[in-house]
Amino acid sequence: MQGFILRVTKVKNEDLIVNVLTTRHLFTLYRFYGARHSTINLGYKIDFEVEYEPGYLPKLRHVTHLGFAWLRDLQKHLIWQRFITLLYAHLREFEEVDDFYFSMLDRLAKKLTRQEPRRACIEEYVRLLEFEGRLHTHMQCFLCDKEVHEPALARAFLPAHAHCIGKEPFAKQKIDYLFRYKDTQFLDDGEVERLWQTLQEGF
Numbered sequence: 001m002q003g004f005i006l007r008v009t010k011v012k013n014e015d016l017i018v019n020v021l022t023t024r025h026l027f028t029l030y031r032f033y034g035a036r037h038s039t040i041n042l043g044y045k046i047d048f049e050v051e052y053e054p055g056y057l058p059k060l061r062h063v064t065h066l067g068f069a070w071l072r073d074l075q076k077h078l079i080w081q082r083f084i085t086l087l088y089a090h091l092r093e094f095e096e097v098d099d100f101y102f103s104m105l106d107r108l109a110k111k112l113t114r115q116e117p118r119r120a121c122i123e124e125y126v127r128l129l130e131f132e133g134r135l136h137t138h139m140q141c142f143l144c145d146k147e148v149h150e151p152a153l154a155r156a157f158l159p160a161h162a163h164c165i166g167k168e169p170f171a172k173q174k175i176d177y178l179f180r181y182k183d184t185q186f187l188d189d190g191e192v193e194r195l196w197q198t199l200q201e202g203f
């Protein structure tokens with residue numbers, strides 16, 4: 001089956017614990033140190049098999065790295081890994097997951113071929129918020145409950161007054177468009193950077 005490596009933890013003797021997201025599961029698997037060690041890296045999409053043995057963590061076997069051309073682009077690679085790390089922190093409690101998350105990473109990986117990586121991540125993150133019912137399209141400040149005309153965005157892109165959270169605001173139409181169409185085209189690079197910083201506060 002196919003999956004994305006969401007986390008890699010070194011254990012004794014260079015062995016690894018690897019968390020792999022598939023369409024249905026977030027697996028925690030054991031990987032013995034071996035010659036094909038290099039196919040295991042945070043964010044890699046892999047084809048693999050799981051070997052079960054009673055009393056032990058299931059083993060990650062027969063791994064093939066399904067590479068992306070953009071992995072050689074250091075900036076894209078680092079931003080992808082950052083997004084993956086945030087996603088793992090978000091999903092870590094679950095063993096069974098909706099296929100939304102796998103599909104989201106698949107779509108994001110394709111978008112990274114052409115698109116600026118922070119923009120691609122922000123657009124997919126807005127989709128995630130919508131999927132989870134956490135996207136606040138109604139511009140009301142989560143702190144004072146009053147309407148917001150120029151939203152500043154807190155963690156999880158929660159709208160608020162600039163003065164209520166001490167952050168710089170955005171033009172409302174730009175955020176409306178982003179939330180509605182999952183599209184960053186009307187945001188300038190500085191605004192995209194601010195959204196990327198907010199996204200990194202955690203999913």
Ligand SMILES: [Zn+2]
Binds near residue numbers: 141144145160161
């Ligand atoms: Zn307020």
